[in-house]
Amino acid sequence: MPELTPFEVACLAHGWDKPADFLRAFHAAADVLGEAVTLTDRQYRRWRQPDPPAPRARAWKTLHAMFAVCPSEIGFPGPPPGATVGSAPLPTRKGTGVDRRAFLSDSIGAAAAVGLPAQALSRSPAGGTGAIGTTHLLELRAGLHVLFQLDAAYGGRDVRSLAVRHLSRVRRIINTGKYPDTIGRQLRLLSGEIAEHCGWLYYDADNQENAKRYWGEALTTATMLRDTNLEILVFSSMSLQACHEGRPRDGLDLARAAQDRATRLGSPILQSLIAAREARALSLLADDTSARRRMSEAMRLVDRNRRGRPSPEWAAFHGHAELDYAQGLLYTELGHHQAATGFLRAALAHQEANYGRNRALYRLTLARGLIGAGEVDEGAAQAVGSLGDLEEVESGRVKRRLTEVVGALRAVDAVSAREAAEELAEYVETKGAA
Numbered sequence: 001m002p003e004l005t006p007f008e009v010a011c012l013a014h015g016w017d018k019p020a021d022f023l024r025a026f027h028a029a030a031d032v033l034g035e036a037v038t039l040t041d042r043q044y045r046r047w048r049q050p051d052p053p054a055p056r057a058r059a060w061k062t063l064h065a066m067f068a069v070c071p072s073e074i075g076f077p078g079p080p081p082g083a084t085v086g087s088a089p090l091p092t093r094k095g096t097g098v099d100r101r102a103f104l105s106d107s108i109g110a111a112a113a114v115g116l117p118a119q120a121l122s123r124s125p126a127g128g129t130g131a132i133g134t135t136h137l138l139e140l141r142a143g144l145h146v147l148f149q150l151d152a153a154y155g156g157r158d159v160r161s162l163a164v165r166h167l168s169r170v171r172r173i174i175n176t177g178k179y180p181d182t183i184g185r186q187l188r189l190l191s192g193e194i195a196e197h198c199g200w201l202y203y204d205a206d207n208q209e210n211a212k213r214y215w216g217e218a219l220t221t222a223t224m225l226r227d228t229n230l231e232i233l234v235f236s237s238m239s240l241q242a243c244h245e246g247r248p249r250d251g252l253d254l255a256r257a258a259q260d261r262a263t264r265l266g267s268p269i270l271q272s273l274i275a276a277r278e279a280r281a282l283s284l285l286a287d288d289t290s291a292r293r294r295m296s297e298a299m300r301l302v303d304r305n306r307r308g309r310p311s312p313e314w315a316a317f318h319g320h321a322e323l324d325y326a327q328g329l330l331y332t333e334l335g336h337h338q339a340a341t342g343f344l345r346a347a348l349a350h351q352e353a354n355y356g357r358n359r360a361l362y363r364l365t366l367a368r369g370l371i372g373a374g375e376v377d378e379g380a381a382q383a384v385g386s387l388g389d390l391e392e393v394e395s396g397r398v399k400r401r402l403t404e405v406v407g408a409l410r411a412v413d414a415v416s417a418r419e420a421a422e423e424l425a426e427y428v429e430t431k432g433a434a
Helices: 006-013 019-031 039-049 057-067 107-113 118-122 132-152 156-176 181-204 206-226 226-243 248-265 268-284 287-303 321-332 339-349 357-372 376-390 396-410 415-433
Strands: none
Touching: 006 057, 006 321, 019 039, 019 057, 019 132, 057 376, 132 156, 132 181, 156 181, 156 357, 181 206, 181 226, 181 396, 206 226, 206 357, 226 248, 226 396, 248 268, 268 287, 268 321, 268 415, 287 321, 321 339, 357 396, 396 415
């Protein structure tokens, strides 16, 4: 058996023993660092050779962040021209790279990853000394920003443990740190926002009991601080869960509570997002007329986004792609599969590449809609095409939709459907054993 190269040894030390694991970690690191770089399986395998080719400057910077050492120390020639690592020195201790399972081991690693100045890092409250100020808040909030990015790219299953650890860190600082009341309020608000995101990640992973627990904690914080923004976020998330669990009346009540608060804030994007969730609940209640009215209002509001207050960061995903998807779901539930597929195609076409979880969900939903509309061959092709999106996504909601598509394909007597169902089932079995 050939001896492992230094690069292979370093990958194993970080838990990246499969090519797919390394590629996911590499692209996550590049996304967080803002480096426009992609890595193919072929390039990765060339890096594993005894004499690997020199990475380009952007890839060099990404490797430097992932391993927390200069890539030349793990067998690469270089550095290439222009491969500086920015103003903040990279941490040198193990465990502060940007692997999606480990890079948020503390908020110092997260802050370094998003490029905060070195001076801010040196004053981190990790050691429990010194007063906590706005610089530390920026570091901690940077961690939440990175969690949003990872969730959008990969889904909730692997990201949720990172979010729980980040929440524990903020709560520890709240209970042991020294800070003025103004900073204390912001720390508590941040803990509520992270708790809400923990709930969202567990919801996406299809662990509904833990989702409810974290949303309850976030709502308690919102009530204590009388923070309308956090209330809106929690209510709108709980509305989605209620519909998911077959409680559309609860879903509608929660969405209306969120809408009441959002209207007072005057953010058209936020109002549009919640109107779409109201429409979802109404369609599940078989109130077709009201559902269509609210969806039309959601579309009208999203076009007014420059006239009101800006939307919060968590609502950044909402736009025409999300509304096309919501409209497609509405028509699907009304049994109008042909009409639904037009909106679902548009949703997939408009969805940005960095929303990997949503792209996978949209494509599978389109495949399901096409099968329902009798366009079996195209539905089967879309279903198989989703495998490229699924490779990096770990989401319980996406897995559930995949299972639905396999069931729909198996119910159709067509060669393309049978072959697609077999290929998808093989993928599910292989991924489950990985």
